Each structure stands twice: as structure tokens, then as C-alpha cells.
Amino acid sequence: MTSQLRIVATAVALTCAAAGASYADLARAQSDEGRDTLQVHGFMSQALVVTDHNAFFGPSDEGLGSLEYTELGLNVSRRLGDRFLVAGQVLSRVAGDYGDAWKPTLDYGVVDYQALTRDDLVLGLQVGRFKNPFGFYNQTRDVPTTRPSVLLPQSIYYDRSRSLGLASDGVSLYGERRLSNGTLYWQGGIGVPQINEDAEISLSASRPDLEAKLSTIGQLLYAHDGGRINVALSMARVRADYRSRLTPSARGDFLFQPVIASFEYNAEHWSLTSEYEFQTRKLSGFEYSRANRSTDGESLYVQYQYRITPRWQWLLRYDYTVSERDDRDGRRFAATGLGPSHTRFARDLTTGVQWRITPRWSAQAEWHYIDGTAWLPRQDNPDDEETDRYWNLVLFQTAYSF
Amino acid sequence: MLRTLTFTLLLSLSLSIVTACRADDGRQLVVIANPGIDQSSISLETLRAIFAMRQRTLSSGQPLHVFVLGDATPLHEAFSKRVLGVYPHQLRLAWERAVFSGTGQAPNQVASEAALINAVASTPGGIGYALRSHVTERLQVLAVD
Numbered sequence: 180m181t182s183q184l185r186i187v188a189t190a191v192a193l194t195c196a197a198a199g200a201s202y203a204d205l206a207r208a209q210s211d212e213g214r215d216t217l218q219v220h221g222f223m224s225q226a227l228v229v230t231d232h233n234a235f236f237g238p239s240d241e242g243l244g245s246l247e248y249t250e251l252g253l254n255v256s257r258r259l260g261d262r263f264l265v266a267g268q269v270l271s272r273v274a275g276d277y278g279d280a281w282k283p284t285l286d287y288g289v290v291d292y293q294a295l296t297r298d299d300l301v302l303g304l305q306v307g308r309f310k311n312p313f314g315f316y317n318q319t320r321d322v323p324t325t326r327p328s329v330l331l332p333q334s335i336y337y338d339r340s341r342s343l344g345l346a347s348d349g350v351s352l353y354g355e356r357r358l359s360n361g362t363l364y365w366q367g368g369i370g371v372p373q374i375n376e377d378a379e380i381s382l383s384a385s386r387p388d389l390e391a392k393l394s395t396i397g398q399l400l401y402a403h404d405g406g407r408i409n410v411a412l413s414m415a416r417v418r419a420d421y422r423s424r425l426t427p428s429a430r431g432d433f434l435f436q437p438v439i440a441s442f443e444y445n446a447e448h449w450s451l452t453s454e455y456e457f458q459t460r461k462l463s464g465f466e467y468s469r470a471n472r473s474t475d476g477e478s479l480y481v482q483y484q485y486r487i488t489p490r491w492q493w494l495l496r497y498d499y500t501v502s503e504r505d506d507r508d509g510r511r512f513a514a515t516g517l518g519p520s521h522t523r524f525a526r527d528l529t530t531g532v533q534w535r536i537t538p539r540w541s542a543q544a545e546w547h548y549i550d551g552t553a554w555l556p557r558q559d560n561p562d563d564e565e566t567d568r569y570w571n572l573v574l575f576q577t578a579y580s581f
Numbered sequence: 582m583l584r585t586l587t588f589t590l591l592l593s594l595s596l597s598i599v600t601a602c603r604a605d606d607g608r609q610l611v612v613i614a615n616p617g618i619d620q621s622s623i624s625l626e627t628l629r630a631i632f633a634m635r636q637r638t639l640s641s642g643q644p645l646h647v648f649v650l651g652d653a654t655p656l657h658e659a660f661s662k663r664v665l666g667v668y669p670h671q672l673r674l675a676w677e678r679a680v681f682s683g684t685g686q687a688p689n690q691v692a693s694e695a696a697l698i699n700a701v702a703s704t705p706g707g708i709g710y711a712l713r714s715h716v717t718e719r720l721q722v723l724a725v726d
Contacts, residue, residue, distance in 0.1 A: 214705070216686065262642070264637065266683035299626075305684075310684075325681060355630070445671060580677075
């Protein structure tokens, strides 16, 4: 029954996407003559996920693996008058037992007003649901062709509690200041994030109830020499009301505060990218004072991409994360009886290849050797005690975008 | 002394304003715009922002329409690398990031240089690139400072 439903849903989605693609071509043909700026774009992807231990995005450790990683997106945009742009995107995805499987969600929906466009200064604002500018990849994290690999480095772009950082409903101000051979960009937003079930279950196996509150996010980025060197600093303060489902009277405030420093060097045939994140998760305001606590975690990855030909790319990456800096091997955590030590860190060595078959169609494959399960989705592995410390993860993905 | 001065002068001129870069076959490549655009030069950083699809209007408020050729065409590659000083794969990524994050749109991709020249000439606010030898009076050339 579920698989039938799945096939029907895929067929419907593919038909919609194909219709969107032909409509986009039509729209483009028209814009060559007149100045209609309507654009329709979209993407779809399907992956095969195979693991030797632990389940990642479905039953990847059984049989031939899991096909439960599919992404579909469709967006429309149009310029209104001289200075406005209206854009919206619908996203539907499946990633194993992740909460809102197939449910189409509004990924973003904004009215963008570019108020000032001087030669040396641009100022604008976005109102609506805007994508959070977080590190280099967050704003297009679900778009396969913008990712260097099938999975983004999970230390920073973890999928298991992804809703925390996706997008905000509110207002964002942006600007850029042009220098002689570089540009300084900034963006600062205030809004309510979408904190879903995924964040609740990832925070604690007891799945507390989280209610998002007004939060802030900001990014400062400097691109030198047309983006040969990019450096950025991103910061966010994500706030929520926290309520225990076991003892509803136990309630307080949850604060998630990540800071990311990003660096990238782009040469013609290779790119070197590294990002470091320091994150604080804080619980406060509980009557029971032992519930009030603050935990600092950190993450770092170093990634090398080599473009063998314009169509073939090779990737090598080392990705590290630890849930609590003062307890790197997780031993103190394990001693409290809350779970195995290896759930508190993850070291992931990844290598992969990406092949652009045509400008719109691509295929990629990658292999991860992982020590630790800090970002392993609890959605797919309900019992922490049954997870394995060392595991291999292989992914194949094909994607189409237009 | 005079020679040094002349040399310095020539050097500073060549650095400050570049009207053309060379394509692979040695022919000159220029930034072209619709004659309705009320300026004759543009700064490199502004040009990069326009072709990365981050800036939609000129400082005068004139809306722009960007026209390009496919990523793998020699003219697009020469324009990206020699005029903008970025690689075609960086531009492609910038467009995809704009399109899929709601911060911008994709440029208008056309099939040939002739189609590009025609589109820029007939679209108010049109901007693109072409070989200098193919520029007609229906177009204006923008100097890059």
C-alpha cells in the first residue's frame, strides 16, 4: 500500500515537474521577444543509500539498500516593476523516516525589494519566508546541483534536525558594498523559524515539545576577486519554548546559538572549502534547576574538490563534530547512563565523484567511512543502544534540474 | 624621465579602463548594451554583480535583462574568465543559488552570438557580450573600469 502510494506520488510529481519544464521553456522563449520575466525552475533527485551498519534514510542496512531519499522542488519568480522580485518554491522530499515525508512545504516565499542600486552600494529587503543565510550551503541545501556531494557535511548541515535552520518567516535586510576588487555582503533577518518534530526528537530521545519564538540570523561575507577567495561569518539565535512531554509542568526556554566561520578558495580546476561551527544549546528558566544547562558543541570540515574535466568532479572531505566540547569521547555522557559514548561525536571521511551528463542532468556517487553517530538520524534508529560506532555509508544519486 | 612618465601614463590608462579583452583566437571581446542604457562605462564589481544576477537595475533605476550563451561556448568562457575574471562554473553556481533561494533569477540563455546581439539590441535594458567586429550601430559598447 505504502509503496503503491509512493509510486503514484512520484508519477504525479514527475508529471508536474515535466509540465513545469516545458512551461519554463515557453516562458524563456517569450522573454527573448518581450520583457516578461516570469521564470519557472525545478529539480528532482533520487538516491540509493547503502550502509553496512546503522540505518540512514530508510532501511539502508537491509537487502540492496534504501531508495527513501527523493527530492522534488518547483519554483516561480517574476519581477514586478523596476525594483521588486516575487519568488516562491515548493519542496517535497522523503528522507527515510523523517517526519513530513512527501508533504509539500513552502520552502521560501518572498517579496524582494531592491531599494538602492548604486555602483558602490546595494541595499534591499526581503519580506516573507526567507532562506536562512547560514554558512556557504544552507540557503540551497535541498537543491542537488548546488551541493558539492550527495550529502552536505553533516556536522554543520545535519539532516536529522534540519528544520532548526531552514527558513524564517519575517523580514531580512541585505546589502553589498563594492570595493576595488571585492565585495562585502551582509544579511540580517528577524523571524520565526519552522521548528518541527525532527528537532524535538534529535534534541532528546524523550521528544520534548518545542514551540518556535522570534529568532535572529545574520551573515557577513567578503568575496575577493570575483569570488576567488570567500570568507564569511554567520550567526543565529534560534529561540523556542520547551516543554517536556513526560512532565508537562517542566517548561522553560530553549536557545540554539550557532556561529560559523567559513573559508573558500576557488582555482580554475579545484576548490578548497572549510567551515568551523561553534554551537551553544541552552536550556533555562526551568523551576527544577538541574534541568537548566548549557552545552557547547563544535564542528569542522575541510573539503577539496577537483574538476577533472568540466563534466567530472572528484571530492575528498574530512568532517568532524562533537556534541559537547568538554566530553570529546562521550565517556562522561555514557557514564550518566543516557546512551553510548559514540552518539556524541562523528568523524566522517568522504570521497566521491560527480558527473554532469548534460547541463541539466547529473549523477553522483560517494563513500563515507564514519566513526561515531552524532548526526545519525534517530528517526531511522530509534534505539541509541543498538547503533554501531563504526559504519560505512555509500550513496548514489541522480538529479535533474531546469 | 619622459619615458618613465609616458610609461606610467600608459600603464595607468590601460589599468583603469578596459574596453575590450581578447577571445582565444585573438579577436576582441566587448560588453554590449542596448543603446537605451544611459551610460558608457561600468565598474568591474557592478558588472560581476549584474552577471551573477544579484543586481537587477542600474543606479538610474533602469531594469536590466542579462543575455548569455551556454557555459561551454568559447565566447562565454572567454567573457567569464577574461572580462569578469570568474570561471563559468562559479557563475553557474551563483545563478543556481539565486534561482533556488529566491534571491534572484537566471539570465536569459540564447543559442548563438547573433541571437544574443539581436536580443540585446531589441530589449530595453538588455546587456550581454560580443566580438567587437560584430558590434553594429544598434548596440553600444560599455567600457569596464
